[in-house]
Amino acid sequence: MTITGIDSTGQSRGGNVLPPDGEAAAEDLDAELLALESEVAAAPVSVIPADGTGDGSAPAQARRPRWWRSLTRRDVLAITTFIAVALFITSPLWLNLDHELRDDQQDQAFFEWMLAHGARVITDGVYPFFSDRMNYPDGVNMMANTSVMAVSLPMTPVTVLFGPHVAFNAFLTLALAFTGISWYLVLSRQFVSSRLAAWVGALFATFAPSMNSHANGHPNIVSQFLVPLIIWRTLELRKPGRAVRNGLILAGLVVWQAFINLEILFMTAVGVGIFSVVMAVVRRKRAGARAEVLTFLRALGVTAVVTLSLLAYPLSVQFFGPQSYHGLPEFVRHFGADLGSFTAYAERSVAGNKVSAGRLAQNSSEQNAFFGWGLVILFLGLVVWMRRSAAVLTLAGLALLFGAMSLGPRIRLNGVDTGVPGPWSLLHSVPVLNSAVPTRWAMAIAPVVAIVLAIGCQKASDLMKAQPSARGPVRVAMITAVAMALVPLAPTPLQTTHMDPVPEFVTSGAWRQYVDENHTLVSLPPADATFPDPLRWSAFTGQEMRIASAYALLPNRNPLDPSDRTALFAPPWRPTSGLMSSIKQGNPTPEITETRREMTLADLRYWKAGVVVLTPQERDIELLRVMTALLGYQPTWTGGAWVWDVRKLVDDPKATLS
16 A cells, blocks of 8 residues: 555565565554655655655655646546535535525524625624624624634625625535545545545545535535645654644644634544554554654644644633533433444435434434445455554544444434443533534544545555456456445435525615614514524625524523523523514414513513514414514514514613503
């Protein structure tokens, strides 16, 4: 395998025969570390200039060409396939710009609002880490939510020119395409020499069932184009004479990823950290190993100092700033991957279906395992085949660890709670870890499988070159095994549905006569996970329009336990928002009393409401009647919405409802 400098025939690329098996085994263990032997002359084309060997005894290599100068037709074809598949998956959004995701409308609206926030940071120079454009007057802690500022800021031209809805479609499509391209370039330049092997690995890493699942509303999670770069640059920290340079490069990648998704960064750090420690132990007897470890630690120290310096303030806002919270809701912290899901097929795989997958996952966006029997068997077979490789065995161990952690506090099998505690039961209440969703640890298995797939295909390629007589059977066996494992997992396009248009009341600018820096818009029902449309209205206006309520992670305010700051997905309950949400859900309309009117007026004043707006929707007649009864006067039909002007009630402290 080219990642070690030794091919599968037992010969070095220089043609020298290795020692007999007994002696070679020990040498193989020393040579196994993925991407840490990139300085060996046999390594594939690297995206950085090569150094000498770790002990400095070998002459330095000639400078290799930059990756963009070494692109071949095969590379261009591979890159094109990632773009094509990304467009195929997101095509329903592009072909129907008046559509939205069918199964996760609230997250799409949320990220459209976040893209508008990023654009507003650039165009208006507003403070990036907090916003009062929704959930007024309390606002939203942008660091404690997935604000994706590393994407929203550079996408400002798209958001401003084409709107946040189109920007969301571009964000999701580019996230998938760039992730595939990044994995392919890193695998083909650092881990394997076979372009086909790199393509197979990158294809799975990018379009694994978990990635297909999170493409349904979580572009921040499928934006994993920095993950292979972080893995590569972490392993490069061992290069002598470049501690500062390598440390700074890795710090830049880590900070960039921190402003896309901290959860992915944390899982990547855990995986590459364990891998590095295990391989350091395996290589401890190798000549120059101690110097290599010291070089690695020095460079890692540079990364840590720079990263913490740059992230100290944003993280302090996230954990201690206004509207910060301490841990996710209890029910989310119990989201675990069903043990039966590892051999099942996801809803959006060609071999899967909504009913069977739905029984094994919390929702359609959290189908994080679902590898299918074919891939499980192929992965185990590859591990057994390459069991002499310490790197492969370590990767297999990581896959088992991530799978165990993803099971959550209690293990479920085919939808049934077994009553057996999972490893996560010891961790789910630990600070910081209590903000993680355990089932998502299964996502981290996909990159591990992808790397093993690439290495396995590379070894098969080397075997065919070394033994021409076995070329036919090996090729048939490998193609068949890979096809049987991956074809059933092939992704299907996203499911979309017609989107309620932004009302003319907003698009025409009619809202401006009611909403200003002293007043907000209150929707019926107030914005939440079941009615996220007001977030899209606010985003459409470039967040000039401020709205009450929100769909975001916000701290609980439990009057019975003031110390409880567990996150909620909506603002703390208020009488008016609770009443309107209850009616929207189909519950009977309660009697309108003077007490209810007083509570409604108190809520409107708390929100500093300038206007109350009701758009056509289910049970809109009931909502219309109740709000009219509460306020005591009829609304006006303006710009496709029922509108109550409440400024006089809110601004006059002596005003009453009767």
